[in-house]
Each structure stands twice: as structure tokens, then as C-alpha cells.
Amino acid sequence: MFIIKCPYCGERDHSEFSYGGEAHIVRPKQPTELSDDQWAEYLFMRKNIKGLQYERWNHAHGCRQWFNVGRDTSNDKIHFVYKMGESPPK
């Protein structure tokens, strides 16, 4: 049970959020131009990192905003949160 700092609302309990998978996977602008393999890469392939992972979270039972989280999957420590469209802090 984490505590997540929503960039819009501040620190809230894990139970208010829903998880949205790996972040920074951009939907291809021209899907029809892609081969099956390229489309499968976008559709199915995820890194599933042990360590610092960038992922999407939604403050579902709050402001309903999506944002990004940098979380260490080995100990669930959240290192940073940042808004959609922003780059992860270096």
C-alpha cells in the first residue's frame, strides 16, 4: 500500500489510484503503415523492469487525472511523479 503524490492533489492513499502500465509508450501516429511485428511491439511488448520503472497512474477516485510515476519495482519506492507530456526528471 503506497502513498502516491498526485501532481494535482498531493499525497493520497494507494487505494485512490489505478495503475496504467508502462509510461512513454506513444501510440503510433500511422498504425496502418506498421508491420505486424512493429504493431505487436507497441501493443504487447513491455519492459517489466526490476528497478526504476516509469509508469502511468490515474487518480481514479480523485481528480481523475493521469500522470507518470518513477517507481523502483524492487522496493516500491516512488522516486518522482510528473505530469503527462513531461519528461522524467534526470
Add this chain to the structure above:
Amino acid sequence: MSNNFRLDSGGEINRTERISFKFNGKTLFGYKGDTLASALLANGIHLVARSFKYHRPRGFLGSGSEEPNAIVQLHKDKAKTEPNIRATQIEIFQGLEARSQNCWPSVNFDISEINNFFSPILPAGFYYKTFMWPAKLWEKYEYFIRKSAGLGISPTKRDPDLYDHKYYHCEVLIIGSGPAGLTAAMIAAKSGKKVLLVDEKPEHGGSLVGANSEVTNIDNKRPKEWIQKTYSELVKIKNIKVLNRTSVAAYHNYNYLIMMQNLTDHLNENDKKNKIRQRLWKVRAKKVILATGSIERPMIFDCNDRPGIMLSSAVRKYLNHYGVKCGNSVVIFSNNDDAYETALSLHGKGIKIKAIIDIRQESQGDLVNKCISLGIKILWKHTVVKAEGHKKINAAIVMKLSNDNNSVVGNKIKITCDLLCVSGGYTPAVHLFTQSGGKLAFDEKKFYFYPYKTSLDQLSVGACAGIFNLKKIVHDTYIKVNTFLKTNIKNETVVADYKSGGFENIWLLPSNKISGKVKSFVDFQNDATANDIKLALREGFKSIEHVKRYTTTGMATDQGKIANMHALGIISDISKTKMGELGTTTFRPPFTPLTFGALVGRNVKQFFDITRETPMHYWHKDNGAKFEDVGQWKRAWYYPMNNENMYKAVQRESKAARECAGILDASTLGKIDIQGVDASEFLNRVYTNAWSKLGIGKCRYGLMLNEDGMVYDDGVTTRLGENHYIMTTTTGGAATVMSKLEDYLQTEWPELKVFLTSVTDHFATVSVCGPHSRKILEKVVKNINFEDQKFPHMSFNEGIIDNIKCRVMRISFTGELSYEINIQANYGKAVWEKCMEAGKEFNITPYGTEAMHLLRAEKGFVIVGQETDGTVTPGDLQMDWIVSKKKYDFIGKRSLYRSDTMKEGRKQMVGLLTKDPNEILEEGSQIVAEIKKSPPMVMLGHVTSSYYSPNLKKSIALAVIKNGKNLKGKKLYIPMKNKVIEVIVSDAVFWDKEGSRLNA
């Protein structure tokens, strides 16, 4: 029992309050402050349980939550009875009833003890090996195995007790109120922080509770006095809260902890009444201090499980805290100096100590010297090789250890006794530390795992951090806690200190017999012996996790609190692997078992989940509707008349909807208000069909896919204005569709100016269908011309009902002429009643979800989630017509051109007609082309929807079948348990293929 083992004085029990209780039907007496264990021991009762597998007699080993043997069944009442309760943790009260479990006919004479004689053929993995074949008989074996191997009996009636949940936030949580915990609490409380101190026991003081007051001394006080003084000072401080009888079950990440507080289990029945039994605490702590103490280890030798063999620290606690002697003639068996404090305690009370058996060569500790000076006999470098006696120990057989400790030498010495105190050293209680994600390290000299690394704001102090000397505990706690809390509170505690000798460890003691003849128990509760572990290693199990599962060591309800270290030690010795490299098995929550009641709390019956009711709910209720749960919604299922059953009601409702008029409450459908200059473009991207050209005031059916091309949701969307739409979703999909659309808007297409608002609850929806529906609507809704040309199918108009604006859509899910009135939710019931009144002359019939399903199946309309299951494309539904070929992109489009979604031989939705028109198929039945005598048969697909159609007067069904689109007219079979049903593949639309009725 005539023997009275209660001392004449001493202990913390209240001798003025005598309590009677029953054990195995016999009335016994104890005092207020006794546990069931101490009260039974005071009555001279050691034999309280039979073991799990061999039904061996078992007594008390410990005095707290670590107890593996003495688990009992509490209460007789079928609702309140509770199995597997540690007798060492139950406080007695007037009227308590407890029983031994896993024995028949009684704990004294247990027939299944015959298992003990068969034990050579009941080794680890016995069940896996023996009952593998023939597989068919497993169900029969299982019954007998479960019957003979087992624990207590579950309650069979509903739990009548009240339970509670509580959320709590604090700056410092301290777990354990022993010397380290109390010291830490004092520092934390003085710092002004909000502190919570919890302990699982009724009393505070931890290991000090059982301490010998002649030996242990703090601030020139006896241990009890010091605890009293510290506790009373603590509770005066306003910023600290102290809880007893509160066990931390789970320690999660981010310092989130679950604890269970026992509020009334120790009270008598009258005082329990109308009170909350247990409270589950959900605590968020900024900082956590673990002061969970340590657990004493037993010794592993032949028949080390006999009643009357007890942990030395437990014997000390029974003596000093409860005023109970566990025996009259005692042998102590040790590898450390701590057991000598027990010897001094017993000797001080005039109890005869026959001998102390010590595996060490010598010790120069102060307590040892004191024992020597008192003339207590010590046998150095000796070991117990066997405990004699059956239901109670009557002698210890002792032999000298060889120089290398690998074998025993010389003659057997028999020492008669009625109590054997064992002390194998202490194991830090690191369970909560590891639960929280902390990493352990093994100290190769001191033979224990200690907290090594944590990423949380957390600290371990005292014995759980591997410090056992009282003076060191207090000193070290001050230093660590001051640093941890950034405080500077001075340590003014004066602790009497004494010199201690070393500690020597032998995991599995050598024996004079071959190992096959020896029964040395490692896990008492699961009856796993050292031989079982050896066997597992011989059979090739290497990983500690595998050995654990194969032998079941550490898997009982005590989770190996006693067993784990020895199991690891024996594996380490045999496999010649260092303990540190071997690692430990994972400690999982809960630390001690929790009740389901506490976990569930108040979330029972109607509070289990939210119930959503439509504005017309009470009309349905008043008119006898049966309800169906659809997600959280209660939907009217059917409205039985004159004791109709469901089938008859649904047939009647379905007929009326087509012949006269039907009315359905469709308020539960998800409704999303979509506004913004890019609303049309947005719909183009989320639905498979095109939306740009939809005129204002028109409705369109849309199919929504996942990015993988599979059907996700469907519904009708209406264009209310240039940049304004109202989308409907399935009842169950409302929330997920909303969040999916938000996801795309916020993350993929932030450039689109579109705003979504969920308005599901804001509108009530009354759907009126049937040939007379137009006439009814004309009577109810003003300001709308209902002529077919003016208000055609798939269009929308705004009307007025009694000055209240409403939206009317002419859309149909039944295939009949049909209108949906959407009105502000508060007016829902009134509008429904108006329609009923206006429809009376046309025999308007309310119909529920079941008739709705039947009607749409006649028409071949799919229900997402019934005909689809997340693996179905629009093509599979034979709905290619709804997929735009022109649109450049929409969610899921690219996936429709993947090799898998385009391949031949996918399943397609088709209709099925039974050979016998009265035969109704079972939904979910498998369909085959070729019948064989017995399975397996090649399955082509399954029935998704099936009804008897009152309008077609025959059975109809929808199904998904491999290559179904090419099978029209083909005969297929449905094998049932006792028969085979013949079906013909047909078109999925059974009713009004031309659509003349809905366009009427």
C-alpha cells in the same frame, strides 16, 4: 486433578478472583490473570493436544504466540466455536469452555495414535507418493486423509459478533512493550511526537514479565515494579496511546500496518454483550520501531515432543508471572546461560532440580557460578539423547558428547523427572521486519538472522535486533532511538549486570541410535521430524523453499516460529552450505492468525458492497419485481404475476412487448456527456464507424474496440448539437469506458478539445416499445410530433412532460417500434407511472432484463460480455458492416489486420435452431461436429445465449462456432450428460429480418 501446582504466593494473578472454566468437559478453577495454559498447568494438566499426523500426545512448549502444540477448540456454540487457538494466549473467564482437537475418542486415548506406529511408512511426501495412483480414487483417499490429519472444526453458523475497523495515523509506532519497547516509547513520548505503542499480550513488560527478580534489577527495582513505574509514567503523557492484546498481523510497505486488537475475548459472556469483539487497525506510521523480542529455541533430540518438555523461558514465566510450577522434579537442558536464570527461579521456590545438562564444555557466567554454589548438579558436555514417558515425560536419558560433538560416548545416564526445561538459545523475532521488505543477514558466530537492510523509515531495537543482555538492550535502545528520532534524551536507567558465558550451538543433537530409530521433532505442529528433512535432501530437494513444502516444515498455523531455524540449520549441516547463503523462507502475514470477522469488519450483508438503485426502483419493488444484480445495480429481472415462475413471466412479458406495448427501466445504462469542438473527431477515433456526417438530432449505434481489435463495449450515441453528444454504454462498462476515454484524451490526444462528464445517475431512462408505443408517447410527451416521417428511427427530439424537459430517442434494442425517454433522475418514477397510466388501455407490460435479453436475441443483437469475451472481433460477430474501411485510424483498427485476427477458422457468431423446437439449450454448452462415445471430442464452440421464443414459438440460440459463417444449414451436435442434442446452424437474426417493425 488432585495435584495442585499453584504456588502459595507470588505471580501477577488475582487470587481473590477465582474463575471456573471447562476443559474437555471437566470443570476446573483458575484465577483472574491466568491464561488457559497457566490455569491447566496449575491443575497439573500437561496433555492437551494430539499431534497433526501421528496423533502423539502433546503438551505446552511455550507461553505465548509461538506455541506450536497446545492448540484447542474454544466454545461449544456452533456460531462461536473457534478452532486452533493457542491455549497460551487465551485468558480464562467465567464459563470458558475449551476442548482438545484432532483426537478421538479423547485426548487421553486417541485411536489414531496407531499412525505413530506406522510412522516409518509415513515419511515426508507420503501422500504424494502413495495416493498418486489411480488418480480417480483421490477423492476417496482425500476424505479419509483430511479426516485423520487435521486441526479443529470450523463454525457452521453465522458469526454473531461485532467487528470494527479503524484507521490511525501516528508519527512513531512501537511494536512490543518489553524492555526495549518501553524504553523506546519513553524516548519517543518525551520528544512530543504522536506515539502508538502496541503489544500482543495482555500485560506489558515482554521478557521482563517472567524474569527472576533476584537476578534482574532495573533502577534498583524488581522487574515488575519497573514495568509498573514505566507504564504509569508513559500513560500520563498525552501524546502516546498504548494498546495491549493487539497483534500486528502485517507490516506492508510505506509503513502501513494491519493490527488486530482483541477487545472482549477475555471477558465473561455478560460483559461481552453488545460490545465490539475485535478491532482491525489500519495504521500509517511515519516511523516504526520494532521491539518484537525473540523466541526461545527448543532442542532437537529423540522424543523431544513429550508433554512436560518445555522452553526454559516459558517455565520461568509460568513460575514468576502466574505462580505455577510446571513440575516437581526438574531437569534443565541448555546450551547457554539464560537457562540458569530458570534454574535459580525454580530453586528459589523450593523446586528440586535434578541436574542441568549443558552441551558446553564450561561457562564462567555469574548465574552458572551461583547455581554451582547452590549445589545444583551440572553435567557439562552432555546431551539428552531421549525423553522417556508417553503422555508425560518421566525420565531424561543423558550421554556425554564426543569431543567433536558429532556423537555420544560412554554410558547412558537415566535421570527421572517430570519436567524437562530446554533452552537452545534465542532467535530474534524478525518476522515483521522481513514482511516489510527488510533483508536479513546471518551471524555465523551467534547463529541467528538479524535485521540487516531496510528501505523504510524503521528501526529494530532489543532482542529482535539480536541483543539479549538487558543492560545492553537499554543502552543500545537509547542510542539508536535518539538518532532515529533526532532527540537527545539521556539514559538514566541503571541496570544490574552480570557476566554471561558463551553459547554453543548444535542444530541436531547426536544420538546413540541410528537415525531411523529416532523421532526428533523439528516442526511440532506439522509433525515434521529431522528425518523428514534428511529424506527430502536425499531425494534431491535443495532449495529451502522446496524442502519446506515437501516436508511441510514451517507451514503450520504457527508459521514455523519454533521450527524454521532448526530446519535451516539441519539443511545447512547436511548440505554443507552456510546458513547465510541458504537464506530463509519468506515470512508472510499474518504473524498470528486473524479472524475473518476482524478482516471483514462492518462490511457484511448490505454493507458488503455499494448497491445502486434506479429512480424507479421502488415502483418495481412495489409491483413484485424480482431483481438481478448487474454490477452494483439492482435491475428488475422479471415481474411475476399470480405466482408465475420466471419462465412463464418472461414468456408473457416478451410476447406483450411485441404484441401490445412493453416498458423497461433502462436507467442503468452508462451515459457520458461529450462536448467540445473536436467531439466528432473524438468519436471517429473511439468507434469503429464514421461519425462526422451524423446529423444533429440523429442517433447511431457504435462498437468500441480495445487496441487489440477485440470488442470492448457498444451503445447508441446521439448528436444533440454541433459539438455535443450523449453516449450510452453497457451497464457494466460505464465506469471502464469513461476511464478509457479519459485515458486517450489525456495521454494520447491531448490536442483534442473534448470534455467528458459521466451523467449515468443524472438521467432516468424509460424505454417504451411495441406497436402501441407511439400512441403512449403521444399521450405522455408534449412538443414532439411522433409521426414516422417527422420522428424516424434513430433520431432524437426534445419534449416536455408537465413543464419538465426530456430527451426522447427513437431507438430499439427489441426490434420493435421503440422510444427512450431520458429525464432528470428525480422525475424518473413519475414519468414511469405516467407511461403505465397512458399505456393501460394498450395493456402496457413492464418487462425486466430477462425478457429484454430474450427479445434482443430474437433479433440477433449481441450483448457485449455474453456473445463476446474479450477474444471476439467485429468480424467474428459478423458485423463487418460497422467497421469503417475509409477511416484512417480508430482504436483497434490496426489489430483487425493482424495475421491472427484475419486468419481462417476463427469462431464466428451464428444462430442455432434445435431439431426439436421445444428443446432449450443450456448456455455454455459445447458444440461438436462429430459425436464420440466419450470425451474428448473436438469442440467447435459454445452456446452464448439460449431461450424459448414465445413470438417464434420455438427454441432459439446464439453461439460462437469455429468457421461458423460458412456452416449455415449444417447439422451439429451438443453432447449433454444424458443425451445428444441435434442443432442446425442458422442466421443469427430470427425475427423481422427486414426491420419493418422498428421502422413502422
